[in-house]
Amino acid sequence: MLKKIQQIKKLGVFEDFSWDHEVKSNGGAVQSFVDINIIYGRNYSGKTTLSRIARALETGEISEKFGSPSLSLKFSDNSEIAQANLTAHGKTSRVFNEDFTRENLKFITNPDDSIEPFAILGDDNNKVEKEIKEIEAELGSSEEGQESGLFSERKSAFDDYSEAFQSHKTANDNLKRQLGDKATNKNIGIKYKPERFGDQNYTIKKLEDDLAEVQKSNFQPLTDEKIAQHEKLIEEKTLPNIPKLTPPNLSFTIFVKEAGLLVTKEISESDKIEELVKDAVLNRWVNEGRMHHRGKHEKCAFCDNAISQERWKDLDKHFDEESEKLDKDIEALVKRIEDEKKSISTALTINPSRFYSKFHIQLSELNSTLKSAVTEYQYSLEALISQLTSRKNDILNAKKFAHPVDYSTELESAWDDYKNICNESDLFSSSLNSEQSSARRALRLKEVADYLITIDYHSQLDSIAALQEKLDKASREKVRISEEITQKQTLISAKKRDLNDEEKGAKKVNEYLNNFFGHKFLTLESKKDAENSKRIRFEVIRDGKKAYHLSEGECSLLAFCYFLAKLDDIETRDSKPIIWIDDPISSLDGNHIFFIYSLISTEIVAKGEFEQLFISTHNLDFLKYLKKLKGSYINSTGGNIGFQKAYFMVVRQDRKSTVQVMPSYLKEYVTEFNFLFHQIHKCATMGSVDDTNYITFYNFANNARKFFEIYLYYKYPDQGMNEGTLNLFFGNDSVPAVLADRINNEYSHLCGVFERGATPVEVPEMQLAARQIIEKLKEDSEQYSALLRSVGEPPEAGDV
Template identity: 50%
Template sequence: MSIKKFKHINNLAVFQDFDWDAIIRDDKGAIVEFSPINIFYGRNYSGKTTLSRIMRALELGTISDKYEAPEFTVCIKDLSDVTQVNLSAHTKKVRVFNEDFVKENLRFISNADESIVPFAILGGNTALEEEIKNLSNELGLEHEETPTGFYLERKNAREIYRTAKNTHETIIKQLDSKLTQKATSRETGIKYKPERFGDQNYNKTKLDADITLTLTDGFEPITDEAQQTLLILLDEKPNANIVALSRQNFSLVELSTEAELLVTKSLTASGKIEELVRNSILNKWVKEGKTLHEHKLVNCTFCGNKITEERWSALESHFDEESEKLSRGIASLMTKVEAEVSLVSDFLSFDNNAFYSKFHPNLNRLRVGMEHILEQYKESLEQLRLQLGARADDIINVGTFSEPVDFSTRLVKAYDFYEGIRSQSNAYTGKLSGDQASARTSLRLKEVYDFVTTIQYLEEVKNIEILKEKLDEKEADGKTIANKIKDQINLIESKQRLMNDEEKGALKVNEYLNNYFGHDFLTLKAIEEPDSITDGKKIRFEIVRNGNKAHHLSEGECSLIAFCYFMAKLEDIDTKGQKPIIWIDDPISSLDGNHIFFIYSLINSKIVTSQEFEQLFISTHNLDFLKYLKRLPGALNKNQSKYFMTVREGEKSQIKLMPKYLKDYVTEFNYLFHQIYICANADTDDDDQHIVYYNFANNARKFLESFLFYKYPNAVEHDEKLYRFFGDNRQASSMTERINNEYSHLEGIFERSMIPVDVPEMKKVANFVLDRIKEKDLDQFESLLKSIGVQLLEEPEENV
């Protein structure tokens, strides 16, 4: 969980709109991030201290109010980004050495009347030390990859919890996916079937509500048969108004009354042929024969004899007007009966399709019942017809009349029932849309109910609840272990407080001063004084020289004391064993070469070699110190160490990757050679190269002074060395001398500062220098090129 990068810095001193991801990339374009060890190099005022102040803001949880609207984002592995508004959100131990640390803790440097803020480290109680050691062993180490003790228990608990959480979330996601699919899938989702389920804005939230409804007590889904009925209803379109059928008058009663009169009517007996009266069949036969022979034939076609007048007279008397009238009456009534049969055959003729489907069942029942009643009614008419036919066949004799059953009342009721259905169907047009909406709701709920049953929703929910209970148990286990660690830390700290010894802090500083720097005459002393506030004691630190309070310390002495104080404070009770993130900003100010080496040795032995850090940042402006830092364990391992530069251009600074030549060949000589090489090969039309030309005179002068001193170490004037170096090329020596004098010094020729830089001349001089070095010593030239990461191309051989 180390710091990965300063993702963004804006409006913070010399940093404006700095974007890490846009700038800090390797030669393959990949973003480079911080390593366990990180080395920064930069000239003074290039922004090194500003970066340390960002880190100190993470340490203290606040940033100086002297900055106006600062913005920065620090990325930390496995934690949320830290910005200027949530400086205390992270859980890292950060310790920063910079000028702010010195001012806050060693105030005597700026004010002789002030003292040094004391700090306590563990004292020398053997029993307590052993107890603390045992407690610390139980607690273990909070190593990211290989923790021990309680931290290992916590890691295992977290892994178990993470597994349980993943399982729980996976089951939830699977169920959620099923619900989402059912709600909004284009192929099977309820949303995309609004014509059936009625909601084109249907979503998972609405599905959840429907599921809750279908699972309530008392909910009953519609049956499959009802489902089919409702589906038919959804296909309904508003019907035209159904016109009423004419109400029909049934005549069975009138026909029956009239038939009874005709069937039971008696005829006068005088003049009747007895034989025919007794035999109705013969009577009918004779009557038909009379009709066939009368006024047509003289002889009987049956026997061939002549029909006499007396026989005609007897037949006329037998078949008199009364009987003929009765026969005609019977025939007429039978015609009425037949007409009634035809009339009722078309009774209540209707088309189901004219009605809404919900009325079809009643219409079908009506149709079946009505057909049965009509058959009965027709049977009653048939009874009348048969009785009339029987009397017509035996017109002479009085018949017996049997009154048929009258079913006309039932037919009237059937008509009224039909009219009720017709009225309801016509009225239903206005209710159709509402019933269809209700039908869609019922169909949707049945769809949801069937879906819940199919996916075994209740079983899945129960399984999720069981997994949640297990997850809560694992979370509780993790909290128990976390509390266990917290309690153990509190116990250790409480016992450490029993051993707090501020004097030990002073002795640790003195140990570093004496062992590493040999300053046994300059020491830090812990002075005990009464505390008027607590009525107890308080400790202050004081610098002592030869037994007396020291005054007028040199800048170098102040630097040594400040850094030794910082190193000793890494062993105070709040830091010891915590493996903090450490930032050391330019600790070698005003120190000579020996002291610079000792600073390096102290960092190496007490921080790096002992691995008492999680992540280390060191910044410097000193190339000698940078050279030493390359010797740190892991410094040359690209996975363990990264090298950066702070580069200021005008009023703005950037963080950049350290160039290879500066990382691999740490001398200013190589750097100056590289600047001359860049000038010689720069594009004169590129505005971004302006700074190269602007600094060229100083860089060339310093390079040539160093280069020519080692080439001509005898006491010869610089100008003479230029002439000797360039030989017969007087143009090269003259132009170089002119640029060195006029562009690297403004004294006496101030007007030069008002004239634009002469780019072509500088580019030409840079090439003069490179060509001459190559000409005089090719091996050295190639070595210098390699030191700045340039491979010399072989020149083609000339044809012989």
């Protein structure tokens, strides 16, 4: 139940309205809305604005033409809604006002348009209704916390999905966080080690690319040895070019050829001393002795015997020129071989410091190969020397020559390999940066691969995949149960459409119209749209033809009958709505007024099919009838259910309106005459004028004119109000009569003087006239006292 319109700001004539400050009884207590609420207010006081607030509870929005208003409504359960959530109340609201009429009865503004159709339940639908109830039983309740049936299954499915989604998200986010740390964390992030990994702009996206690389089947992680090489490489600085190697020319083939000739050369045996020929050692000893004695000793230094000339001749013949030449040739060849041995041992010394680290392993292997080749080559040369020495020691006897292995190819190959490495090292200087980049990339991929092992990456992927499968399953179940619910709701809607009967809606309106006119003067008919056979439209019919040019009263009556019948449509039926009826008799005569009242009394109040009822009016005759609305209704079990009734006024002061509790005289008494007397009495007795009571003086001219029209009509029914009856009322004193006549005419109607409307009202003049009127009324003390009592004013001294 709507308890109060807590606050309204900048909405039409409600500039800054606060319910708790303004809607109070005489005792100062705040008055709230109750079951039935009667609201009185003059035209343009703000009644329709209040109805638009109520209609916003139905439509969920306030017209954008109001600018930027602010409002707050409070319900009996202490819940509050504001402009931002106007449909959060969960109640059904139905409002009759000019907006409702304009939207539903478009023919009023456009004679060629039709009336919006509505449907009420058709006849003989027990079977369909039973089917609907069965489907609704399957669906169960969707109320939060009390779900049942399919809605309970949907809640479980949504809970399972939410749990699966959160578990998957947690696992996935955890893995992403770990990968993100490896990419950009200051402690372990690759981004913060560019000197090793080569990318100070490293991101999670780049890490994902590296992940793809290390997970390829052909990826080979670096060995410890390779890691050490890459670490050395990334620390390398550019080295100068390596001096070119100029190795000696090898003469092994020549040496073999010459040595073979020398070792196998035959010496002529003529004139040879047989003993020396047979004994090489002795032969060498004698030859050496010969060298020592010739030209130095005449006697043998060994035996001290004289060496004869004949012996010297024999020795010279034995050691002839041929053997000496052979001996010298052998010595010369050995000398050459020894020189070559020495040259190859010093031809190449490998210094790794001249090379980049990437070549050090090659150089180490080459160094071993080089040393082996040098050694083997020297062994072969030594073999030649050994055979030459052996022949030299036995110069007279030819020897068999043994060919040593030629290792010159191996040696030259080692030197060529060294040259190639030198060239590669020199060339490497120009590609050092790219090589270092490749090394850093390799180290980075190794780091990524190792990190995947550290965080058990593949196990996490398997776990996430399992959670994804669970999530997909929960998602499918959520979609399935949601689709099943939607299908059943669609089926219910389809079956309810089977129940719909727009023709009955039109008949309901006609029933109300016929009750008023007594015959089918105006009727409403449902017709199929010419362009869309499934669409129904309502038309107003008069004398069998579409009606045009309805009077304002007919439009008002038709609109209200339409609204009343629509309370029984399928969207409203059994919903106990909040009903707000705004000024339904604006252009109706007395018969219309009573008919509208009787419809409200019998079709709404007497049936009790509403949660709360609001009726606003500017018409005091209609207000008189509304006061007669019953305060109870009989329910389906025969019980008498009581209503509370409350009365309010909408009062406009200049450009601002407010809601007040209806004064007791207006609530308890019926006629406007009491109200007009009260306004004149206030004007006559008011001590000072301020913003709170200025409206009393502003409206005095109208109030006084209407008061005289009523009062003088009953006093002088043959004349009514005119200059003569005013003089009769005031008696011999003509001044008040003239003054009252001026106020009644000039201030009430402006009398053609447009400037009068722009001139402030003269308060003393108004109050003087009011006092004169009151003084004349006092002459009939009984009537005057009764008037005072009727408006709740205390009797004056001397009154009866």
